Amino acid sequence: MNGGVLERVEAYGKHLFYWWEGSLVLHVHLGLYGRFQNHRSPPPDPRGAVRLRVIGSQHAFDLNGPAACEVMQPADRDRIAARLGQDPLRKDADPDVAWDRIRRSRTAIGTLLLNQSVIAGVGNVFRSDVLHALKIHPERPGQSLDRTQFDQLWQTLQRMLRTGVKYNRIVTADPVEVGKTPGRMRREERLLVYKKHSCHNCGQAIDSWKLGARTIYACQRCQT
DNA sequence: AAGAATGTTATGTA
DNA sequence: CTACATAACATTCT
Numbered sequence: 001m002n003g004g005v006l007e008r009v010e011a012y013g014k015h016l017f018y019w020w021e022g023s024l025v026l027h028v029h030l031g032l033y034g035r036f037q038n039h040r041s042p043p044p045d046p047r048g049a050v051r052l053r054v055i056g057s058q059h060a061f062d063l064n065g066p067a068a069c070e071v072m073q074p075a076d077r078d079r080i081a082a083r084l085g086q087d088p089l090r091k092d093a094d095p096d097v098a099w100d101r102i103r104r105s106r107t108a109i110g111t112l113l114l115n116q117s118v119i120a121g122v123g124n125v126f127r128s129d130v131l132h133a134l135k136i137h138p139e140r141p142g143q144s145l146d147r148t149q150f151d152q153l154w155q156t157l158q159r160m161l162r163t164g165v166k167y168n169r170i171v172t173a174d175p176v177e178v179g180k181t182p183g184r185m186r187r188e189e190r191l192l193v194y195k196k197h198s199c200h201n202c203g204q205a206i207d208s209w210k211l212g213a214r215t216i217y218a219c220q221r222c223q224t
Numbered sequence: 225a226a227g228a229a230t231g232t233t234a235t236g237t238a
Numbered sequence: 239c240t241a242c243a244t245a246a247c248a249t250t251c252t
Contacts, residue, residue, distance in 0.1 A: 014232090029231080029232080030230090030231085032230075032232095032248085033229080033230095033250050034231095048250080049250090064250090065250070067247085068232090106240095106241085107240095107242085111241095111242085123231075125230050126230080170230070214229090
């Protein structure tokens with residue numbers, strides 16, 4: 001990559017693609033614990049699993065512990081993109097494609113939301129919180145949602161994901177209700193149900209169980 | 225210091 | 239073909 005020109009950076013779901021002059025693509029997926037860390041130049045000695053280090057005259061950054069950090073061809077990128085579902089943040093997203101998938105499925109909506117080939121970009125925090133925001137029970141089959149609910153789901157995800165990009169952190173709670181800007185909200189104030197103990201609507205204890213191989217959080221009274 | 229975690233993929237089963 | 243449980247992978251944090 002030394003001396004190359006970065007032409008553009010593309011996000012598709014949780015995948016990042018850095019397009020370099022000369023048809024090389026750097027593919028990055030942060031996975032569970034990947035992290036970008038900024039430094040001033042010159043950067044300190046690498047700490048932990050540094051897979052990529054970029055050094056400029058003023059600034060530098062490391063990429064620590066990503067699930068993927070590899071150079072590939074555009075065709076490889078296309079293969080990855082082809083197995084992803086619609087990404088609510090992308091201009092080319094077609095919600096009807098996602099709706100078609102969900103309306104035909106007997107699988108729980110909580111499981112569908114984690115399936116990156118249905119909707120790309122939603123993770124374990126967003127799936128719990130978006131379902132709580134819409135008062136939809138995670139075990140409801142995709143089939144049981146109506147179009148209005150799906151539209152709300154799509155819209156709310158768009159809003160939540162955009163907020164995440166803007167503030168570089170997950171903020172699913174309503175800042176107006178909390179009375180703070182998203183940037184100033186404390187960790188516990190930012191989320192709706194994920195890892196919470198009681199429901200902020202009704203006060204009932206939040207339930208958590210395994211759904212789709214991960215822990216989901218929901219209010220059994222509010223979410224039906 | 226064992227275990228959970230803001231995740232994905234491969235594999236086996238039904 | 240779909241659905242889905244499970245394991246494997248790999249790093250960080252508590």
